[in-house]
Amino acid sequence: MLEKNARLAVRSTSIMRGSERPAVGRGRDLAVTCQKGNTSDECAADGQMESRGDQDREAYHLSVLADEVLEVLAVSEGDVVFDGTLGGGGHSERLLESGAQVIACDRDPAALAYARERLAGYGEQFRAYHGNYDQMDQLLAAAGEKDGVDGIILDLGISSKHVDDAGRGFSFAKDGPLDMRMDSTAELTAELMVNDEDEAELRRIFWEYGEERAARAVVRAIVKAREEGRIETTGQLAALIESVIPRRGRRHPATKVFQALRIAVNDELGHLQRALEKTVFCLKPGGKLAIISFHSLEDRMVKRFLRQHSLAMLDRPEWPEPKVNPECFFSLPMKKPWVPGTYELENNPRARSAKLRAAVRLGSESQSMRNKNSYAK
Numbered sequence: 001m002l003e004k005n006a007r008l009a010v011r012s013t014s015i016m017r018g019s020e021r022p023a024v025g026r027g028r029d030l031a032v033t034c035q036k037g038n039t040s041d042e043c044a045a046d047g048q049m050e051s052r053g054d055q056d057r058e059a060y061h062l063s064v065l066a067d068e069v070l071e072v073l074a075v076s077e078g079d080v081v082f083d084g085t086l087g088g089g090g091h092s093e094r095l096l097e098s099g100a101q102v103i104a105c106d107r108d109p110a111a112l113a114y115a116r117e118r119l120a121g122y123g124e125q126f127r128a129y130h131g132n133y134d135q136m137d138q139l140l141a142a143a144g145e146k147d148g149v150d151g152i153i154l155d156l157g158i159s160s161k162h163v164d165d166a167g168r169g170f171s172f173a174k175d176g177p178l179d180m181r182m183d184s185t186a187e188l189t190a191e192l193m194v195n196d197e198d199e200a201e202l203r204r205i206f207w208e209y210g211e212e213r214a215a216r217a218v219v220r221a222i223v224k225a226r227e228e229g230r231i232e233t234t235g236q237l238a239a240l241i242e243s244v245i246p247r248r249g250r251r252h253p254a255t256k257v258f259q260a261l262r263i264a265v266n267d268e269l270g271h272l273q274r275a276l277e278k279t280v281f282c283l284k285p286g287g288k289l290a291i292i293s294f295h296s297l298e299d300r301m302v303k304r305f306l307r308q309h310s311l312a313m314l315d316r317p318e319w320p321e322p323k324v325n326p327e328c329f330f331s332l333p334m335k336k337p338w339v340p341g342t343y344e345l346e347n348n349p350r351a352r353s354a355k356l357r358a359a360v361r362l363g364s365e366s367q368s369m370r371n372k373n374s375y376a377k
């Protein structure tokens with residue numbers, strides 16, 4: 001354990017901007033295929049099949065910082081890892097290839113179906129559930145893992161498939177129903193929020209979750225438009241926002257409002273806060289946590305939580321002396337987050353705002369269980 005932690009610490013000081021090396025995925029897949037004893041022509045044919053498979057997967061979602069996640073989680077054969085954001089199954093697949101058992105969930109039934117099919121070949125090594133990562137304790141109990149897991153990966157937000165599929169209503173660039181639900185079985189949609197939410201709450205959402213300075217003007221325009229009829233499509237909403245916020249530079253004026261609505265419709269920050277608290281008792285001592293965030297609100301929340309629970313001592317000016325932190329649950333193998341390197345960014349520009357933070361669970365089993373009582377609410 002110490003050895004692995006030391007390795008992470010060294011890497012974090014030397015490679016802050018992620019690896020510059022080519023991704024290993026496709027090359028490695030082909031190498032494995034050819035080791036099966038095929039002739040070179042068969043290898044070429046297999047190669048074409050592999051690359052078609054790769055293309056499907058890349059079209060669904062390209063996993064972000066996959067090598068780095070693997071390095072942080074440092075799984076050994078038989079370790080159990082919880083993947084709370086299964087998506088297209090890319091991170092899970094890498095973990096399964098490393099010999100880990102993966103228990104996964106996704107709140108999107110369509111993602112779950114896709115990843116289950118993709119990873120069906122792993123049999124019992126892979127178990128996936130429809131659910132929210134803030135129910136990780138219940139999901140792990142249902143999977144028979146009552147003593148905690150060796151690793152947890154949360155790759156926050158939506159997948160490329162969500163953005164690219166106009167029918168899911170996440171994109172201002174493609175006209176579709178104003179939906180934005182990650183979980184298509186949930187009741188609240190962006191359409192309901194935009195048309196039925198009161199003005200003050202909409203202003204709060206656009207300001208707090210989108211940091212949109214023009215929140216007041218946008219809400220005024222929405223309320224006026226509501227008098228004429230419901231705003232039902234992403235195109236209608238994007239055009240309305242553009243009529244209030246003029247285009248400047250390359251960023252679409254609707255970017256922040258769409259981000260804010262998505263966060264609110266899916267209660268993304270609420271789920272993240274509850275999930276962070278549960279990692280404390282869902283990880284075994286020595287277990288590792290990897291979290292990839294894509295915007296500053298998420299990253300700030302992760303950073304604060306990990307800082308608060310990794311300080312050995314607490315101090316305040318009004319105290320006579322520093323006190324031992326009774327909630328010091330983690331050590332942090334790297335001070336700064338890892339971000340994608342140039343190679344990854346060239347191949348996947350959508351990875352540009354990704355930040356990976358990691359932590360290692362301290363303490364004894366009994367401490368984990370004690371903490372469960374203070375966290376499980």
Ligand SMILES: C[S@@+](CC[C@H](N)C(=O)[O-])C[C@H]1O[C@@H](n2cnc3c(N)ncnc32)[C@H](O)[C@@H]1O
Pocket residue numbers: 061062063064084085086087088089090091092105106107108111131132133134155156157158159182271
């Ligand atoms: C960025 S994608 C994950 C991609 C995945 N790591 C991969 O390599 O293909 C995020 C996924 O997490 C899911 N998700 C987001 N919030 C969730 C939550 N609170 N609980 C469960 N799944 C969630 C989304 O539906 C989406 O499929």
